[in-house]
Amino acid sequence: xxxxxxxxxxxxxxxxxxxxxxxxxxxxxxxxxxxxxxxxxxxxxxxxxxxxxxxxxxxxxxxxxxxxxxxxxxxxxxxxxxxxxxxxxxxxxxxxxxxxxxxxxxxxxxxxxxxxxxxxxxxxxxxxxxxxxxxxxxxxxxxxxxxxxxxxxxxxxxxxxxxxxxxxxxxxxxxxxxxxxxxxxxxxxxxxxxxxxxxxxxxxxxxxxx
Amino acid sequence: xxxxxxxxxxxxxxxxxxxxxxxxxxxxxxxxxxxxxxxxxxxxxxxxxxxxxxxxxxxxxxxxxxxxxxxxxxxxxxxxxxxxxxxxxxxxxxxxxxxxxxxxxxxxxxxxxxxxxxxxxxxxxxxxxxxxxxx
Numbered sequence: 001x002x003x004x005x006x007x008x009x010x011x012x013x014x015x016x017x018x019x020x021x022x023x024x025x026x027x028x029x030x031x032x033x034x035x036x037x038x039x040x041x042x043x044x045x046x047x048x049x050x051x052x053x054x055x056x057x058x059x060x061x062x063x064x065x066x067x068x069x070x071x072x073x074x075x076x077x078x079x080x081x082x083x084x085x086x087x088x089x090x091x092x093x094x095x096x097x098x099x100x101x102x103x104x105x106x107x108x109x110x111x112x113x114x115x116x117x118x119x120x121x122x123x124x125x126x127x128x129x130x131x132x133x134x135x136x137x138x139x140x141x142x143x144x145x146x147x148x149x150x151x152x153x154x155x156x157x158x159x160x161x162x163x164x165x166x167x168x169x170x171x172x173x174x175x176x177x178x179x180x181x182x183x184x185x186x187x188x189x190x191x192x193x194x195x196x197x198x199x200x201x202x203x204x205x206x207x208x209x210x
Numbered sequence: 211x212x213x214x215x216x217x218x219x220x221x222x223x224x225x226x227x228x229x230x231x232x233x234x235x236x237x238x239x240x241x242x243x244x245x246x247x248x249x250x251x252x253x254x255x256x257x258x259x260x261x262x263x264x265x266x267x268x269x270x271x272x273x274x275x276x277x278x279x280x281x282x283x284x285x286x287x288x289x290x291x292x293x294x295x296x297x298x299x300x301x302x303x304x305x306x307x308x309x310x311x312x313x314x315x316x317x318x319x320x321x322x323x324x325x326x327x328x329x330x331x332x333x334x335x336x337x338x339x340x341x342x343x344x345x
Binding site: 001003005007008011016018170174 | 286
């Protein structure tokens with residue numbers, strides 16, 4: 001993350017995302033596949049690193065092999081073979097960012113689920129305990145009861161980021177606020193679902209959290 | 211140099227004075243009044259310098275009409291036209307919050323005579339260097 005000065009002298013905290021370049025590998029159409037989607041490839045690699053079926057798909061699309069492939073619903077304005085870069089977004093646009101969040105390891109309830117802590121003194125023994133996890137007549141613990149466990153390192157979508165600036169030269173998208181994931185993590189940026197229409201490029205940061 | 215460093219460098223001013231707590235400065239800040247833009251000068255003592263690089267900021271305190279006024283500026287802000295360093299103060303603290311409780315003679319700061327290693331100070335203190343009252 002870094003900081004940008006706005007014209008009025010205020011500042012915006014922004015996350016810098018490197019946007020691809022991504023290639024449209026192919027389209028899924030309602031007639032053929034039963035749904036509409038675009039397959040988007042990112043980060044060129046060598047044939048040797050991919051499986052034969054994957055290589056076959058790239059060969060068919062006449063696109064060099066890429067390491068990551070994602071499918072995004074809807075393909076308005078996209079066509080196979082097209083290259084996607086930062087320009088597909090404009091400043092002021094609202095986007096959603098999907099990424100794998102930073103792993104926090106095995107965490108207790110207070111950190112993981114924001115439970116409150118018990119009293120520490122007067123003989124209290126339940127400082128960081130969960131309290132009750134169910135009723136006695138149920139004779140079991142229901143699924144989905146919040147307990148301690150792995151926190152983070154899961155796919156997360158954070159919604160409605162404002163694009164503050166697009167830098168076509170360096171192929172960067174600058175969005176306001178922090179996005180999920182570590183520095184250098186792979187992120188997927190698409191038009192916010194809060195605005196209904198989905199268009200989708202996937203982007204990734206270099207070195208810094210994109 | 212990575213992308214973040216590049217972006218920060220682009221926004222930094224080429225030359226900014228190396229400020230320290232205790233310095234007396236004149237800040238020429240741009241203010242918008244209706245449709246007109248003019249420059250407002252704010253003069254006072256630097257009581258705090260925080261951050262570094264692009265995010266460096268400083269707080270200037272002055273007392274006008276018996277009321278203490280503090281303003282914090284981002285040193286690289288495009289809204290700042292110019293910063294004049296009028297004199298360097300000899301202080302022991304990095305944050306001069308103690309000045310808030312002091313008025314008149316008590317709020318004076320001695321002028322710094324000894325040289326301190328400064329990387330890029332672009333200004334020289336004026337000649338009169340005895341103790342001066344702040345206000």
